[in-house]
Amino acid sequence: MRPETRLLIKNTGFNAVAKVIAVVVSFALTPWLLRGFGEELYGAWALSLAIVAFAIAFDLGINTILTAHLAQAIERKDRQKVLDEVRAAAVIYGVLGIVCAGTLAVLAFQAEHIFALSGAVAYSFKWIMLINAAAQAIYWPCSVASIVLVAFRRNDITAAIMSLQTLVGAAALIFVVFMNKGPVVLAGLTSLLIVCSGAGSVVLAWHVFRRNLPTVVTTQQPLVLGTAVRFLLVASLPMFVIQLTTLATLDQVDKIALGVMVGGVAVAVYEIGARFSGVISQGISLALSATLPHVVTIHEESSPQRSQSFFLNGTRLLTTMLLPVIVMLICVAGALIPAWVGEGYQSSVEVMRILLFSQMLLPFYAVGNWFLVAYKRFRYWIFVSIVIAVSNIILTIVLISSIGIVGAALATLVISVMDALLIGLYIMKVLDIRYRPFLRQVFWPTVPALLVIPFLWLLLRTYAYSDGLVSVGVAGAVLLVGFGGIYYGLMKAGAVCARMNLWHK
Numbered sequence: 001m002r003p004e005t006r007l008l009i010k011n012t013g014f015n016a017v018a019k020v021i022a023v024v025v026s027f028a029l030t031p032w033l034l035r036g037f038g039e040e041l042y043g044a045w046a047l048s049l050a051i052v053a054f055a056i057a058f059d060l061g062i063n064t065i066l067t068a069h070l071a072q073a074i075e076r077k078d079r080q081k082v083l084d085e086v087r088a089a090a091v092i093y094g095v096l097g098i099v100c101a102g103t104l105a106v107l108a109f110q111a112e113h114i115f116a117l118s119g120a121v122a123y124s125f126k127w128i129m130l131i132n133a134a135a136q137a138i139y140w141p142c143s144v145a146s147i148v149l150v151a152f153r154r155n156d157i158t159a160a161i162m163s164l165q166t167l168v169g170a171a172a173l174i175f176v177v178f179m180n181k182g183p184v185v186l187a188g189l190t191s192l193l194i195v196c197s198g199a200g201s202v203v204l205a206w207h208v209f210r211r212n213l214p215t216v217v218t219t220q221q222p223l224v225l226g227t228a229v230r231f232l233l234v235a236s237l238p239m240f241v242i243q244l245t246t247l248a249t250l251d252q253v254d255k256i257a258l259g260v261m262v263g264g265v266a267v268a269v270y271e272i273g274a275r276f277s278g279v280i281s282q283g284i285s286l287a288l289s290a291t292l293p294h295v296v297t298i299h300e301e302s303s304p305q306r307s308q309s310f311f312l313n314g315t316r317l318l319t320t321m322l323l324p325v326i327v328m329l330i331c332v333a334g335a336l337i338p339a340w341v342g343e344g345y346q347s348s349v350e351v352m353r354i355l356l357f358s359q360m361l362l363p364f365y366a367v368g369n370w371f372l373v374a375y376k377r378f379r380y381w382i383f384v385s386i387v388i389a390v391s392n393i394i395l396t397i398v399l400i401s402s403i404g405i406v407g408a409a410l411a412t413l414v415i416s417v418m419d420a421l422l423i424g425l426y427i428m429k430v431l432d433i434r435y436r437p438f439l440r441q442v443f444w445p446t447v448p449a450l451l452v453i454p455f456l457w458l459l460l461r462t463y464a465y466s467d468g469l470v471s472v473g474v475a476g477a478v479l480l481v482g483f484g485g486i487y488y489g490l491m492k493a494g495a496v497c498a499r500m501n502l503w504h505k
Contacts, residue, residue, distance in 0.1 A: 030275070033177065036180070040264040040265050043266065047264065064236075065235050066232065079213040089144045100137070104133035121264055128183055131191050135194050135195055138198065148208070149205050152212060157208070165194075172189040173186060242382055242385045254274070270408060274351060276355070277352070280326060308431055312437065315363065315366075316441055318367065324453065324484075326356050330356050331479065333349050339469040339471075351405060361417065372427065460479075
């Protein structure tokens, strides 16, 4: 196994552990929050989180481009280049933090006029947003440190920070629920935790930088700060346009649209169903966050064969890990939601299933997005992103107006299929990947083995199933074990076919 492959697996593993901790804590505490706050106040809390997440994603494309640039500079041991890029990013993110804080403050004072909130709920929402605004002003410049750690391939540190932040945040949430303090106090504690974790990231990133790139005597002069800022902004402009249009397809947009058009209760119902697809989406993002430095290194070597191999192997790993979980969750959704948060959330079940279907195609091409960044293939990507963003906004408004909460999920499903066809096929063209090896290495044996999951679920529902969260968990484990058995059998059959050269006949 190549050293970079071992490092990629290790970093992906660290990210996965951190995400599992966050998911377990989040799912365990959500019913408490829902009962403690009530549906409308919980919806306002979820709406505030969606707005903040939307604002955080609005980073001018700096995150992706800075990670790629730093990975190149680190590979070349160019200490001054790393310093110039980080200083420029810190300045840009400092300005973005101020802009973000100001925007959230304006939304806080105009909440009753913009969103379908009123009375005590609107008052609480205002203070939640003001507290988040103060935290964002500090969070943005500190977040550069996390990018530096990823560029140095120290995902173990970022995962440890995330895990600690999750556990401390869970303690804060339990305190708020049991002491009946409400969402405003929770926002304050969460914001304090974000600031502290950001400061810790800065200290650790500086330590990693000094250890891996020690001071050396050099005649290279640092770039003037203004020049470095302009250089980074120009380099990130294509990625920013793509990111700007991608923001319009996130489920945060659905929540904001529901908050404006329907109200807090609709946001709460949608949030319950969207939580599961959000976990899948975040899992993909976290897994891929460790791959960009490797993609940049492969691109530097100008090796088309290694690029194809990396894409196919990474895609096969993603599909094998995620598709069984997605199909299992689609099957058990009708039993899971009532067992998790109680009866009366049938719309959440429908939202959950639709959004999970929208995630099924993403693992087949998500790895390739980093190759488009490394190869600087932005023109077509930008065009498609604009078309998809405009289509999503129109569809979301139309379907929410005509169908309601489920309409927002249906719009996401349609857009995800468009994205997979237009971007996924383009990635295969850029990497010159033929359909036969793609089907052989990625689809087989994962996709055929998926058929066993709904079959086993029907058997369990008919002969050996009782209501309850534990029963749902056991059933889900049985479905995944059944998939694993069929997958192993088909993999062995595929190996026999390969030895007999049947794939090429």
